[in-house]
Amino acid sequence: MSFHTITRIFRSELTGPTRLTTGKLFSPERFPKPRSLSYTAILTNAKDDFFNDPNLAATNKAPDGASGDHEGQFARTDGSLQIEYPPDSEMPAQPVVQGRGGMHFKRTLPSFSLENKVSLVTGGARGLGLVMAQGLVASGSDLAIVDLNKAEAEDQAQRLIEQFHKENPELDQLPNITAHYADVSSPDSVNQALTEVLEIHNQIDNLVTSAGFTENFDAINYPFDRMQKLWGVNVNGTYLFATGVAKHLMERNSPGSIVMIRSMSGSIVNVPQPQAPYNAAKAAVRHLAASLAVEWAGHGIRVNCISPGYMLTALTRKILDENPQLREKWTSLIPLGKMGTPEDLIGAVTFLLSDASKYVTGADLRVDGGYTLT
Numbered sequence: 597m598s599f600h601t602i603t604r605i606f607r608s609e610l611t612g613p614t615r616l617t618t619g620k621l622f623s624p625e626r627f628p629k630p631r632s633l634s635y636t637a638i639l640t641n642a643k644d645d646f647f648n649d650p651n652l653a654a655t656n657k658a659p660d661g662a663s664g665d666h667e668g669q670f671a672r673t674d675g676s677l678q679i680e681y682p683p684d685s686e687m688p689a690q691p692v693v694q695g696r697g698g699m700h701f702k703r704t705l706p707s708f709s710l711e712n713k714v715s716l717v718t719g720g721a722r723g724l725g726l727v728m729a730q731g732l733v734a735s736g737s738d739l740a741i742v743d744l745n746k747a748e749a750e751d752q753a754q755r756l757i758e759q760f761h762k763e764n765p766e767l768d769q770l771p772n773i774t775a776h777y778a779d780v781s782s783p784d785s786v787n788q789a790l791t792e793v794l795e796i797h798n799q800i801d802n803l804v805t806s807a808g809f810t811e812n813f814d815a816i817n818y819p820f821d822r823m824q825k826l827w828g829v830n831v832n833g834t835y836l837f838a839t840g841v842a843k844h845l846m847e848r849n850s851p852g853s854i855v856m857i858r859s860m861s862g863s864i865v866n867v868p869q870p871q872a873p874y875n876a877a878k879a880a881v882r883h884l885a886a887s888l889a890v891e892w893a894g895h896g897i898r899v900n901c902i903s904p905g906y907m908l909t910a911l912t913r914k915i916l917d918e919n920p921q922l923r924e925k926w927t928s929l930i931p932l933g934k935m936g937t938p939e940d941l942i943g944a945v946t947f948l949l950s951d952a953s954k955y956v957t958g959a960d961l962r963v964d965g966g967y968t969l970t
């Protein structure tokens with residue numbers, strides 16, 4: 597019998613009007629109540645089998661807790677963990693990172709240099725923003741620190757210049773480092789800060805949006821006003837600064853580079869601390885970067901993200917001091933086994949702002965010790 601004959605017979609079996617209209621094929625007697633497919637059914641007749649067979653006890657056929665209290669332990673959020681973003685007065689000032697740039701020590705590719713560029717860093721008075729800002733200065737850039745805490749930004753700008761001078765006494769020309777106030781979630785405040793920066797620096801070539809924060813409440817009890825504030829800073833603030841700087845670059849007809857500091861939390865769900873709005877906000881920043889990268893590609897404006905993992909900053913230090921049990925949980929989930937430090941972002945941000953990455957746009961560079969891989 598040929599293949600065609602077989603196919604024809606098979607088709608007529610399936611579609612033949614007699615068989616379909618007789619109803620015999622689908623009669624309930626021929627098809628009693630369906631039973632789920634289960635190769636474990638035979639093993640689960642006696643309830644005790646769950647407890648005799650540890651492998652079966654670990655499957656979803658067994659009742660909750662059959663294999664022990666640890667079930668889901670490292671993969672669930674814990675609603676009892678509530679962490680509010682602390683007021684500024686509780687945040688200690690940060691020391692200036694020590695060490696000189698590459699020029700006098702080790703040879704490095706010139707395409708990584710940020711000489712003759714002006715970089716603006718939001719949230720640059722503290723934490724990751726401040727350390728990345730110092731990396732940009734070491735790479736030759738002038739710098740505008742923009743922050744809600746202007747006094748801290750001014751203090752850090754001054755300390756940065758002093759440190760630079762101390763480490764490079766032979767250089768006559770010191771970097772131009774300025775400090776400015778902005779609440780990144782307010783369009784008026786953002787515009788005012790951009791005007792101020794441009795009055796002093798005349799240009800902005802690079803932007804790093806690091807102003808942002810996280811808080812922990814379970815989703816049901818998350819205070820709505822706090823959630824709006826969180827989205828206002830993390831999402832709207834990123835959007836407002838990116839569009840403001842892009843507008844300036846377009847008016848100047850100049851290329852530029854934007855790096856949005858988002859988080860691994862925009863790609864995975866952290867445990868055990870619950871933080872649904874933060875995770876969603878950082879996921880939004882990822883797609884905002886991709887969308888703007890496409891929209892502004894024709895203007896030579898590149899937009900990329902950096903997604904840090906757990907980094908030890910004043911904020912994370914405070915969280916860990918108050919919840920020491922988190923330290924072990926966090927590090928046990930990181931393939932490299934350690935939290936990062938803000939210095940680990942310096943290379944990544946310099947790469948993305950410099951010509952070394954001039955064919956890279958819309959990317960998300962994860963600096964997370966491999967957290968998001970597992």
Ligand SMILES: NC(=O)c1ccc[n+]([C@@H]2O[C@H](COP(=O)([O-])OP(=O)(O)OC[C@H]3O[C@@H](n4cnc5c(N)ncnc54)[C@H](O)[C@@H]3O)[C@@H](O)[C@H]2O)c1
Nearest residue numbers: 719721722723724743744779780807808859904906907909
């Ligand atoms: N620390 C981490 O482990 C970690 C991990 C992943 C992502 N991040 C992200 O990195 C960024 C920086 O975090 P951090 O740990 O350095 O925090 P941080 O609190 O140490 O520093 C944040 C800075 O932003 C400023 N800021 C806050 N709200 C502002 C506003 N409305 N307008 C202007 N400035 C404002 C603060 O004054 C502060 O100087 C955030 O976007 C955060 O979500 C941090």
